[in-house]
Amino acid sequence: MRKPVIIAVAGGSASGKTTVVKEILDKLDLKDVEIIKHDDYYLDQTNLSMDDRIKINYDHPSSLDNDLLVSHIDGLLKGHAIDCPTYNFVTNNRSAETRRIEPKKVIILEGILILTDSRIRELSDIKLYVELDDDTRFIRRLQRDIAERGRTVESVIDQYLNTVKPMHHKHVKPTKRFADVIIPNDYKHSVAVDIIVSKIKMILGEDK
Ligand SMILES: Nc1ncnc2c1ncn2[C@@H]1O[C@H](COP(=O)(O)OP(=O)(O)O)[C@@H](O)[C@H]1O
Numbered sequence: 001m002r003k004p005v006i007i008a009v010a011g012g013s014a015s016g017k018t019t020v021v022k023e024i025l026d027k028l029d030l031k032d033v034e035i036i037k038h039d040d041y042y043l044d045q046t047n048l049s050m051d052d053r054i055k056i057n058y059d060h061p062s063s064l065d066n067d068l069l070v071s072h073i074d075g076l077l078k079g080h081a082i083d084c085p086t087y088n089f090v091t092n093n094r095s096a097e098t099r100r101i102e103p104k105k106v107i108i109l110e111g112i113l114i115l116t117d118s119r120i121r122e123l124s125d126i127k128l129y130v131e132l133d134d135d136t137r138f139i140r141r142l143q144r145d146i147a148e149r150g151r152t153v154e155s156v157i158d159q160y161l162n163t164v165k166p167m168h169h170k171h172v173k174p175t176k177r178f179a180d181v182i183i184p185n186d187y188k189h190s191v192a193v194d195i196i197v198s199k200i201k202m203i204l205g206e207d208k
């Protein structure tokens with residue numbers, strides 16, 4: 001099998017990374033694609049109390065185990081299966097279960113800080129950045145975190161002001177310059193998705 005095509009998708013929290021990835025997936029053969037969420041590589045915090053876990057800056061690159069992720073990408077590129085960690089936003093910790101991932105033709109890496117690590121950038125064939133203004137991202141995050149991540153209005157606001165917003169401007173947004181394609185998520189972007197899918201098919205040699 002040809003080595004997998006690696007696609008890295010960055011962008012601020014709630015900018016629409018997952019949504020854009022779904023749009024790309026809709027145009028590819030699902031059996032050929034695997035998604036790896038950078039969130040699943042947050043460091044294990046089993047030894048910390050819930051109070052201490054809440055204080056962690058989850059928007060700083062040091063909160064993620066990139067050494068493990070890089071070794072997993074290397075493994076997939078060599079044709080080996082990996083056991084991907086899984087993450088629980090309600091407990092703020094890694095789950096006990098891992099997820100077996102077999103090498104696939106296309107591997108999509110997704111996360112706010114995925115383009116901060118030069119090793120991951122170098123391993124990626126296509127780098128994308130999903131862009132959306134801060135206000136809209138905050139509103140979407142507030143709704144999502146309450147509905148899906150067990151948060152309160154106050155906790156989302158505190159976290160946003162203390163870490164999410166400043167880290168976005170310090171660590172996330174500057175990685176936009178590494179992107180091959182910037183996708184605005186406040187406007188139709190079906191042409192951008194079509195171009196990305198064509199490029200993936202070209203790399204896979206399926207564009208004839
Ligand atoms: N273009 C859009 N219009 C309206 N809602 C959107 C759009 N894109 C994403 N959303 C919603 O915004 C929230 C965050 O989007 P998501 O794709 O999960 O962001 P991310 O993966 O970047 O955190 C989700 O509830 C999603 O349904």
Ligand SMILES: Nc1ccn([C@@H]2O[C@H](COP(=O)(O)O)[C@@H](O)[C@H]2O)c(=O)n1
Nearest residue numbers: 012013014039058059089092093112164
């Ligand atoms: N325990 C955690 C871990 C991470 N976060 C936040 O998740 C955001 C990244 O996920 P997106 O789906 O929004 O891209 C990031 O901004 C972290 O603040 C968290 O709240 N709790």
